[in-house]
Amino acid sequence: MTKIDFYLVEGDETHFACRLISQIYRKGHQIYVHTHNHDQSKKLDERLWNFSKDSFIPHSLCDHEKDTPVKIGHGDNSPNHQDVLVNLSRNIPEFFSRFDRVAEVVPHIKTDRDSARESYSFYKERGYLIDYHEMGRKER
Numbered sequence: 001m002t003k004i005d006f007y008l009v010e011g012d013e014t015h016f017a018c019r020l021i022s023q024i025y026r027k028g029h030q031i032y033v034h035t036h037n038h039d040q041s042k043k044l045d046e047r048l049w050n051f052s053k054d055s056f057i058p059h060s061l062c063d064h065e066k067d068t069p070v071k072i073g074h075g076d077n078s079p080n081h082q083d084v085l086v087n088l089s090r091n092i093p094e095f096f097s098r099f100d101r102v103a104e105v106v107p108h109i110k111t112d113r114d115s116a117r118e119s120y121s122f123y124k125e126r127g128y129l130i131d132y133h134e135m136g137r138k139e140r
Helices: 015-027 038-049 110-125
Strands: 003-009 031-035 057-059 070-073 084-087 101-107 127-135
Touching: 003 015, 003 031, 015 038, 015 084, 031 038, 031 101, 038 057, 038 070, 070 110, 101 110, 110 127
Parallel strands: 003 101, 003 127, 031 070, 031 084, 057 070, 084 101
Antiparallel strands: none
């Protein structure tokens, strides 16, 4: 069964997402990052190129045919692997359950926390194993 992790982020959500993606990638996982729309996908793509001076995270947008361990997309456009889904969208993608792990990144903004509460309830009602992490500014 899919394991769900919620990360409540204080501060820059995109910076935290880059750190999380980097950590998961370094552990040898394939990652699909699900965003709300094309603009958010492009913003994350650009941020990952400049995220770390010391390392490179091979990634691409789903609409590119490059085979990379980190893919970024939105809508129903997801890669074929079943490893890790990092969800930056405020909705649960219909295909989430085919992944071994889902990381829900939630900013401190109240309206976004409300949608995260709904997502938490959705997963809990269906019996998914859920962990909750509060990430303070010191985590940056």
